[in-house]
Amino acid sequence: MLSKSMIEDVLDEACLRGADFAEVYDENTFLQETQLNQEEIEQSLTGRECGVGIRVFKGDSCYYGYTNEKSEGVIQRLTRDLTKSMKDGSMTGDFVKSGSVPGNFRMRDGLFEKKNYTMGKETALASAMPLGRRLEPAKLAIRAGMAYDEEIVRMRVKLTDMEQLVQIANTEGIYVQDQRVKTRLYMTSFAQSGTDLQSGYYGPGAMRGHDYYDRIDVEAAAREASRQAKTILHARxxxxxxxxxxxxxxxxxxxxxxxxxxxxxxxxxxxxxxxxxxxxxxxxxxxxxxxxxxxxxxxxxxxxxxxxxxxxxxxxxxxxxxxxxxxxxxxxxxxxxxxxxxxxxxxxxxxxxxxxxxxxxxxxxxxxxxxxxxxxxxxxxxxxxxxxxxxxxxxxxxxxxxxxxxxxxxxxxxxxxxxxxxxxxxxxxxxxxxxxxxxxxxxxxxxxxxxxxxxxxxxxxxxxxxxxxxxxxx
Structure with a gap:
């Protein structure tokens, strides 16, 4: 994540160039998504996305830009480009009406001390797990959903795990870091009679790690998706x-x-x-x-x-x-x-x-x-x-x-x-x-x-x- 001194330099630069308010949003996100059709992996995505967004206000206007390169030179150049657009009145950023904003100033006293928000110690991060263990809830759901009724012909399940770390700072002195961990199981069940195919869905999720699946009944959730599919199949x-x-x-x-x-x-x-x-x-x-x-x-x-x-x-x-x-x-x-x-x-x-x-x-x-x-x-x-x-x-x-x-x-x-x-x-x-x-x-x-x-x-x-x-x- 960006250092405090680098963030302060960006905010100072924006204010010295005439911005009434400036903000830095720094993000590092790790995402895993795996979709199973029956018990075969149909699609799998693993990726990390990092980037910085800079926002400045001037009068009634908001200018915003972002970059996925976190070098000091690139971020300072982005800040200068935004403030240049601000002075020229050219709308290279998004335009949003606002009211009065803090007066133009330099951050002489710097940011407050960073406040950190973290997940609980019990949080089990999926990124630290072997793929086989991570997919256990999905496979359990597929078996339970398929066993619900003979008219259930297919189960499609997607498992999503996200680990996001954001850092937010602005010229009003806000300086925070937030850890966000999300996990969710998307279960779609398909019921068929002749040529009529209908689906049911259930998708439990939480701001927790993989330990979430120890707290819910995955098999019952899968059966609920199958119950919906069978019910809709025979509805008028x-x-x-x-x-x-x-x-x-x-x-x-x-x-x-x-x-x-x-x-x-x-x-x-x-x-x-x-x-x-x-x-x-x-x-x-x-x-x-x-x-x-x-x-x-x-x-x-x-x-x-x-x-x-x-x-x-x-x-x-x-x-x-x-x-x-x-x-x-x-x-x-x-x-x-x-x-x-x-x-x-x-x-x-x-x-x-x-x-x-x-x-x-x-x-x-x-x-x-x-x-x-x-x-x-x-x-x-x-x-x-x-x-x-x-x-x-x-x-x-x-x-x-x-x-x-x-x-x-x-x-x-x-x-x-x-x-x-x-x-x-x-x-x-x-x-x-x-x-x-x-x-x-x-x-x-x-x-x-x-x-x-x-x-x-x-x-x-x-x-x-x-x-x-x-x-x-x-």
Whole structure:
């Protein structure tokens, strides 16, 4: 990693050349990904990526550049190029509006002493393991998934291990180093009847080392993927319409991640292009809804010790009993919108500018048992898994593809259905949540947006939306 004296020289150089603020982001990442089709290795990737990103602010502009060469000459030249663009007004870097920033100064007192964040002593690094031992959980999953039922014809499993070390310093005196270790097992099961082939998926992961697999039941997770595949294989096509929708706990929380989470990020708030702009302190959801984003939960897949601007992550209550309390805020967009940063700045790697993004986002548990919620639903749809979707943050309009689903008739779960889409508006859906369960769970995923692909958790207890548009064949 870069030395303290070298970082101070870069920050000094930027300030002396007129920058109002400067930041150095130094990264060293080791990644291993191995995909097995049945028990044969189908694809394998092992690599190390190192690089440095330099960010400077001037007035209302942000200039960013990066390099994968860490020599002092290259980094100083990158800094000079950025400040030259800044003075010329040429937009070789990304342009982001901001508000007032610290005045031009030289770092006479230097950086603070570095604060180090590390993983626990029990963390077992996959990079130190022989390949055979590292692949044991994947092979165990394949055998268990294949044994679930005779209609399961194939298992594809990917094992991902990441070890990342980042160093972040800026002209406000922040100087931190964060060790981040992630591991995840992606299990896809395929069920077939005649020419009809359907899949099920389960993907547990954590901010832990390979010791994570001693804490979970890999075989049960694989059987869950196979159960989903077999269920969807024999489901009938969904008849669409307007109806109540009950969303299962866990990754059902992706619905709210997409439907309203992105609209609460300062990335869109600062541009005045969110449906939630100017609504702090007002009621935006039913009073049974509390929405939280918390990047500080120990060992969760979406967690970090510090965000990608060096600020410790924290629990941010976004909506409390229906009242909008906070947004997710990074430094630059916070300055523009006159909001304090919330430890929510994130980026995929040194090639991206950090911006406000979600971490572990969830609906807090309520008072109802899941059976009570289903029993109170005369006619509707029960959604167990959501595959993914998209949202327009400006309007809140969304569209999701659902996986395993069932019709609810007279308070009972009926036949499975497939081909389901969920269509609606984030602000509208929040107000139509009328029952929240007590069976809270978090699940793992990825979020793709302007600062790259990021590991996130989405979660909730069982939730009922009183009325929603369900797309199907009719």
């Amino acid at each position: 096509e969904c008849q669409g319409g307007q109806m109540s929708v009950v969303v299962d706990n866990g990754f059902g929380g992706l619905l709210f991640h997409e439907a309203c989470g992105h609209s609460l990020e300062a990335t869109v708030i600062a541009r005045d292009s969110s449906e939630f702009c100017g609504k702090l302190g007002t009621q935006v959801a039913s009073d049974v809804v509390t929405l939280v984003d918390d990047g500080s939960i120990p060992n969760e897949w979406g967690s970090l010790h510090v965000d990608d601007e060096g600020m410790p992550t924290q629990r941010n209550v976004l909506i409390e009993q229906g009242i909008l309390k906070s947004y997710l805020v990074d430094q630059l967009n916070g300055q523009r919108a006159k909001l304090a940063p919330t430890g929510s700045a994130r980026r995929q790697n040194y090639k991206y500018i950090p911006t406000a993004r979600m971490t572990n986002t969830y609906i807090a548990p309520g008072d109802h048992a899941p059976e009570e919620i289903i029993g109170a639903t005369e006619h509707g749809l029960y959604v167990r898994t959501i595959n993914g979707g998209s949202v327009d943050p400006a309007t809140g309009d969304f569209n999701f593809s659902a996986g395993e689903c069932y019709m609810i008739e007279h308070g009972r779960i009926g036949m499975p259905v497939r081909g389901v889409t969920l269509i609606g508006n984030g602000g509208s859906v929040l107000k139509k949540v009328d029952m929240v369960g007590n069976d809270f769970d978090l699940r793992q995923g990825y979020c793709f947006a302007s600062s790259g692909a990021l590991f996130i958790d989405a979660g909730q207890p069982t939730v009922r939306i009183s009325s929603m548009t369900v797309g199907g064949i009719g």
